[in-house]
Amino acid sequence: MVAVSAGRLSQLLGDLTAVRPPRYAALADRIRLLIGDGRVPLGARLPAERELAGALGLSRATVTAAYARLREDGWADARQGxxxxxxxxAGPARGAWLPAPPEDGAIDLAHAAPAAPxxxxxAFAAALAELPRHLPGHGYHPAGxxxxxxxxxxxxxARGLPTEPEQVVVTTGALAGVSLALSLLLAPGRPLLVEQPTYPNALxxxxxxxxxxxxxALDPEAPEEWPGTAARALRAVRPPAAYLVPDFANPTGRLLGATDRERLAADLRRARTVAVVDEAFVELGLDASPPAPFAAFAPGTISVGSLSKLFWGGLRIGWIRADAxxxxxxxxxxxxxxxAVAVVEQLAACVLLDGIEASRAAVHARLQERRAALLGALAERLPDWRVPVPAGGLFVWCALPEPRSSALVLEAERVGVRLAPGSLFGTGHALEDRLRLPFAQPPEVLRRAVDLxxxxDARASGSREVAPVEADVLAVS
Incomplete structure (x- = not known):
């Protein structure tokens, strides 16, 4: 059983002495956010009321009322003794990183997932017409x-990396591919090099x-410095594996150029580190086209791709490309x-890949319009936010005027917008001054979301920031 100590939870919660009353409600909200985005694990035992009150400098009555609110709202369960x-x-996953049902009325900006075109x-109609040809067999194709x-x-x-079918295995989405690749390379306790910020589910x-x-650390305003930072970490630690997103990275939207790919590939080779490269956004180059795949620069790379971002998240088709x-x-x-992966979905994926060039053009046009709508609304309504324009991908990585990302997430949920705090995309006490905003929704929805x-933000600016998770990390100077 996992137990969260009073000291640990106090660190995650931050200073509550200056929040607007009632304090018990603010305490309950902050614990709910920590549970929702996974910083307090599900099933973990929360500290005793007296211990948490002492750690936070609050009255026991305040903590008791907060725990009661959590139980009433379904975020805590009291077990006698x-x-x-x-x-x-039960019901909508309010505030959680898990996708919530669309019928709850909130605008979901926590997930970068467009509706199906x-x-x-x-494609599914064509797949169903093709399915009878496969029905006499057993239907199992472990590699796809x-x-x-x-x-x-x-x-x-076509992207510049000659590949044989024997170098491909089909998975249920990119995350399954990343998890499978990492399980092949990593033993418990072994280091994994990651960019910061990066994709939370991969972490x-x-x-x-x-x-x-x-x-x-990747500074979105000085991305050219990151390869040097990675090189120093590789020399110092020589990790067995690295998780990289060189193509319109999640959440920064950064594109790694050919020169930096060559440099990073050489550093990985010297360290004998195998790269697991997430290519989920590679087809979403709105203003720039990616260089050849990273594996063209670094043989031995395990590449992971998906159709979810170009087409639809509900289409659970991904793949791994590696040596045979x-x-x-x-x-x-x-x-x-x-x-094995479902045959019908694989047949639909064949149809979609056959028409991918025309589909890409249509998707790019939609996303360019939505990106412009989001950027315009942010410039008008939140002019003190710094918002770099990404060359591709599905999101902008906003720099807030002060570290209040978690407080903003809570306030936004109250007015009907679901967000993911910046700290979710990193490790340690970091990224509370950042917020990822996807532009997957239609322009009118994005403009309404920015109004909210x-x-x-006006409400959150008067709140003290919520301390992010302090994960177990390997520090490198």
């Missing part, structure tokens, strides 16, 4: 349908494997956990 435990409420239902593996290999060739997957995170012997090992591991954000 055992204590109070963190849980998720018309190509998706058409041969025709889909061939199309994915052809796509890599969680690494933590779940017992990896020791080695964050290398690595793919064989990954296929065995995949078969032990999921056996401006209201929430």
């Amino acid at each position: 055992a204590g109070t435990f963190a849980v998720l409420p 018309p190509e998706v239902p058409a 349908l041969p025709e889909l593996r061939a199309r994915i290999a052809e796509r890599y060739g 969680d997957a690494a933590r779940g494997l017992g990896a020791q995170l080695l964050p290398t 012997d690595v793919v064989r090992r990954l296929t065995v591991a995949l078969a032990r956990s999921t056996m 954000l401006a209201l929430a």
